[in-house]
Amino acid sequence: MNVPAPAAPAPVSTLRRIGRPLAALVAVGVPTLYVAAVDPNAPGHYPTCPVLQATGWWCPGCGGLRAVHALTHGQLGAAGHDNVLVLLLAGVTAMFWVRWFWAALTNGELPRPRFGARQAALLVLVLALFMIFRNLPAGAGLAPPVV
Numbered sequence: 001m002n003v004p005a006p007a008a009p010a011p012v013s014t015l016r017r018i019g020r021p022l023a024a025l026v027a028v029g030v031p032t033l034y035v036a037a038v039d040p041n042a043p044g045h046y047p048t049c050p051v052l053q054a055t056g057w058w059c060p061g062c063g064g065l066r067a068v069h070a071l072t073h074g075q076l077g078a079a080g081h082d083n084v085l086v087l088l089l090a091g092v093t094a095m096f097w098v099r100w101f102w103a104a105l106t107n108g109e110l111p112r113p114r115f116g117a118r119q120a121a122l123l124v125l126v127l128a129l130f131m132i133f134r135n136l137p138a139g140a141g142l143a144p145p146v147v
Contacts (some may be wrong), residue, residue: 007115009103014105021101028093036072040065057135060085060127082144 037046051059063083071090080087096113103110133139141142 003090014107015105017104018101021097021104024100027099032068032072035065040069058133058143060131066144079140084142085127 002064040046044104046065049059049062051057052062064086065088066082067079068077068090070082076087079090096111099111104107130142134142
């Protein structure tokens, strides 16, 4: 008895391949455009950080909205002063997105970043050290300006 060989899968169109990277860009871009338009430096537009409100300490995310606002207006120095981690994260995220989009566009292999227990522990350590240091007198330059 002859069993026919399975048919090769149909090629995926370019538009379908780039759909996920474009959807991710829209999912990040729309809130970013809102932060670009609504200045977090003006009081009353965004809630106060609960960690800052409860403890008086700048958390690792404090100043993040201001950093995004400054980035969208091309003010790299101000973004770094508001929250240097957001500045670094934006650069790394952009690099990964470009790699992802290029791989999808050229039908290349999609990048598969690994994020295991070691990377999670390192991230938590970096965030904790950043939080502690920016609340010490020596790290006052890493704290966002008081609004």
